[in-house]
Amino acid sequence: SSPDSDGCTPELEKAGLLNKTKIAEGGRKLRKNWSPSWVVLVGNSLVFFKDPKSQTPSSWKPGNSRPESSVDLRGAQLHWANDLSSKKNVFKLRTVTGNEFLLQSETDSLIIEWYKTIQSVIDRLDRE
Numbered sequence: 298s299s300p301d302s303d304g305c306t307p308e309l310e311k312a313g314l315l316n317k318t319k320i321a322e323g324g325r326k327l328r329k330n331w332s333p334s335w336v337v338l339v340g341n342s343l344v345f346f347k348d349p350k351s352q353t354p355s356s357w358k359p360g361n362s363r364p365e366s367s368v369d370l371r372g373a374q375l376h377w378a379n380d381l382s383s384k385k386n387v388f389k390l391r392t393v394t395g396n397e398f399l400l401q402s403e404t405d406s407l408i409i410e411w412y413k414t415i416q417s418v419i420d421r422l423d424r425e
């Protein structure tokens with residue numbers, strides 16, 4: 298049987314490095330603060346970790362690998378948002394709670410893959 302034959306372990310969909318900034322919290326606009334983030338799509342959530350490259354070897358302790366934040370994708374909305382930044386390849390993710398994030402990559406193929414994968418999770422949750 299497969300390691301997750303009981304269906305209890307969330308499936309890892311995707312992981313990688315993206316530039317990230319939060320632009321709203323509960324509908325309230327925030328000042329942009331772009332930084333690289335290790336982004337993991339697992340189960341119904343997008344989980345953000347510190348950029349591994351910005352960490353010193355000594356910071357690689359188990360206790361330091363906890364997420365910085367995590368986003369519930371149920372009911373979330375995804376839009377290309379090149380009008381919201383001077384950077385290329387930007388999309389906006391808005392949660393039901395009114396938190397808004399911009400995610401960006403210099404690599405076209407990479408950002409398109411992220412967009413498609415996140416949208417497919419949102420669509421799956423919409424159908425549940």
Ligand code: I3P
Pocket residue numbers: 328329331381382383384
């Ligand atoms: C912001 C910073 C951001 C930029 C933002 C600036 O200035 O340069 O990188 O967003 O533009 O306001 P500061 O560091 O002084 O806060 P982009 O890189 O996404 O363009 P904006 O205000 O037009 O969103």
